[in-house]
Amino acid sequence: MTGVTGDATLDVTGLWKVFGPKPDRVVGTPLAALSRAELRERTGCVAAVRDISFTVAANEVFVVMGLSGSGKSTLVRCLTRLIEPTAGSVRYDGDDIREADPRRLRELRRHRFAMVFQHFGLLPHRRVIDNIGYGLEVRGVRKDERYRRAGEVLDLVGLSGYADYFPDQLSGGMQQRVGLGRALAVDPEILFFDEPFSALDPLIRRDMQNEVIRLHHEVGKTMVFITHDLHEALRLGDRILIMRDGAMVQVGRPDEVVGAPADDYVRDFVADVPKSHVLTIRWVMRPVRADDPLDGPELGPDVVVRDAARLVLGASSPVRVVSGGQLLGLVDDDAILRVIVVDDERRGASRAVAAGVDTAEAGAGTAETAAVEG
């Protein structure tokens, strides 16, 4: 799940969404530099999305994360024009969606992207199978073809045998599987997820995350995933965009975000992440000194600390970090232990603070819950 492959499928540049009276006067003027609160005071406008730019490559899982009110849900709706952006461009394979007329926009929505919603957005008066086939029905697919395809998807999302149920007869997790199935049924190029699992309880949430990872392996779609759960972001994301007050704070791979937070906000955010699970040894290696023994074992720079620990601690000499035949640095016991011990202390502390909350998820899960709900 690391690395970016292929060309950019989705290319977002300078995207703005301003709610309020006469939003156009904000973008590209001195007003745009004001903080959210000041802007609201001065103009009555709220800048939900401020000057966001990023690209998503084919088959990449791109996560947008931020606390509630940070504008991430607005952002994802702007990408499919469920909410009309105020300024900027959103290009799919070079086509600017903002220039699409209603018919073209509908075509794009019917064929090229699909979305999974936080509150599922299922149609209560339709059976599971008809919910899953809804996108195809809207597209005008014949009934038998629709049911055939919907049946396949039903199996894919693990709902075999539930075709004739109604949504309110299913648990939350299963309902979201229906939502996922509905999105997959139209065989889109890009899947958008708007906090799909935040309405589910933690164990189900973990299940569903695994489901997404599995599906990504099986069907290999490009995914844009919105979440407020840092742990979820780190688990799923090839890259993560962190938003605050509508603006972009940092974009990077999970280990970049944890290892080199862009500012205090992100640092605070990732403070409680079990770093040994995320950081690669690139982030803990030190330069080679003259008196170093160079007979230790060899590892690539992208190995996660936790996975490298046994080897490093077991070796008599520091491990050499090598990439492309070139020696980048060394990792010794001290470096590994520093990361792991800090994690361990954090975990103990957070457990003492919020005993009983999601112990399986340990540090990150607990801290995340506290940060978001507190």
Place this chain on the structure above:
Amino acid sequence: MASVTATATAIRRGTGRVRRSWLIVGTLVAWVLLWIPLRGHDTLPLPVAQLRPLHQRLNDLNVYIGNHRASSPFFTGFVNVIRSGIADLTTFLQSLISQPSYDRPVPVVGWLGVVALAVLVGYVLANLRMAVLAGVGFACFGLLGVWQESMDTLAATLAAVLICLLIGLPLGVWMGLSRAVERTLTPVLDFMQAMPTFVYLAPLTLFFLIGPASAVIATFVYAVPPVIRITAHGIRGVPESALESSRSLGATGWQSLRTVRLPMARRTIVLGINQTTMCALSMVTIAALIGAPGLGQVVVHALETLDVGTAFNAGLGIVIMAIVLDRVTTAASVRVEQGYRRGVGAAGLGGSLGGRLSRRAGRRLLLAGLGVLAVVAVYLSYTFVWAAVFPASDSGGLLGSGVVRGINAVDHWVQLHLNSVTDGIKNVASYGLINPLQSLIADSPWYLTCAVVVAICLAVAGPRTLPVTAICLALLIGSGVWQDAMVTLSATLLATVMVMVLGVVFGVWMGRSDRVDRVLRPVLDAAQVMPAFVYLVPFLGLFGTSRFTAIVAAVVFAAPVAVKLIADGVRGVPAEVVESAASSGSTAWQTIVKVQLPMARRALTLAANQGLIYVLSMVVVGGLVGGGALGYLVVAGFSQISLFGKGLAAGVAIVMLGILLDRITQGAARRGGARSGRSYWMGRTY
């Protein structure tokens, strides 16, 4: 938290409220003091047979329109087309089920066919119980000897409901989709609903003449707002998440409407149809005054000849029709809700597949059976006289003549033996309450009454309501029937006070006790469904023709709405606030007076508002049973050509009274921190 804020607000408001109530008391005292010397001066009286120039001009207008009805393109190209179209529709329905038609001595479908169709429709729309109810109910019409009249009423009601749905459903959907349409339509619908039923009638006859067409149009005007409003409400109430997901998959607006909004609003829409149907039935009976055929006619004639037995018998027919229509359409809305999951069923998860299948097969089988039965019955009733004409309809029906005789006997007995009691009640009320109040209001000089109304408006509703109040008062004076309006106003106010007393007593009782609520609520629901007309009959039997009869009928008509609103208000007080009052040692009385009623203030003002409007509309109908004043003038306007203009002016005066009372109480509600109570209008279910 909420209760703390509420308390704080109450404290802040407290001083203002005290000052306001002193202002009102002061105004009333000043009124009485000034009334003593000024009584009888400048009261703008007008004997029934006398006309003011305005009334004469309206008469002339009536004649003028009459002369141009056949020649003016506005009439030949527009009004007359609508009139004949609606009349044709009504006549067609009548020829199917009630009137001799197509050169036959009997209608196309006789009683047997209609009863069988009623059973079938009851089953298709709802369930077996409703099918039985419909069959028994329809058979009762024949047994009561009012088969043909009932079918006339049904035909007129169906015609009106058809037109309502044809226009109301699309309009409701549009209003649900577009805020602009909603903003445009809402005041129009408000106005249509705030007008007492009586006042549509005269202007309609001006254009559409007396006859079924006018009656159906009047019914349409009265009955269409609920279906528009409730449909819009349902369409708008569809959760954004469902719509968004449909949009995200590329559904067009039309696809979203068809696959998401309409199915999800289905139940609400059927409830709207229920409300519209009940309104239509109620209005069709009243529209008998302008020529609507059917049971209403029987009631009107019987009321005019004081034949309580016949009026009661026909009233019973109306009640039965109301129950059948209401129950079947209500059950239909429940069924619609379950309908889409007939395949699985709510119990489908637990129930065995076999059980499910056999239940479905059973329903299909029964449906087919009833269908065949209906076809056979329709054929029989088309072919044979015994199946076309209800047995014993010449002699007043198997039960009907008995009912008429029995009720007349009871009425006779009451008048003989209970005379002292009923007269006692009537006299005490008349001399103790009605006369003094009427004297105060109607015998004051007009300028004094106006000044009092303005002062009370300022004290209760604030300056924002002042312009409307002033305009209404001016038009009341201009209508030339000022003193009659004041008599009607006094009856309305008195009845409203009684409604509020009943409302508070029963509302608090219901609000505090689940058991009382369970017992009373269905009774009140049923009472609200009853057409206004039927309330007149029993009180006419008890009290004869008098103002008192009209006032009592109005009180009984309006009480259910007020009771339910107040009960809901009391019920809505958070449980923990009541508990905290109890835990600090309050007696039940203290809890009611210090906690529950003050916190249900919004419901109280709303109840007063709705009570006033209901009472006004009924007090006016009371013109038929001796209520006099504006109501009598309106009725007289239909029957005497020379009084047409005056009746029309009386109608305008009623509207002005309605707007005046509505605005002042709405203003009071607004001041009390309440929002407009329009959605409570039809009382039930939404």
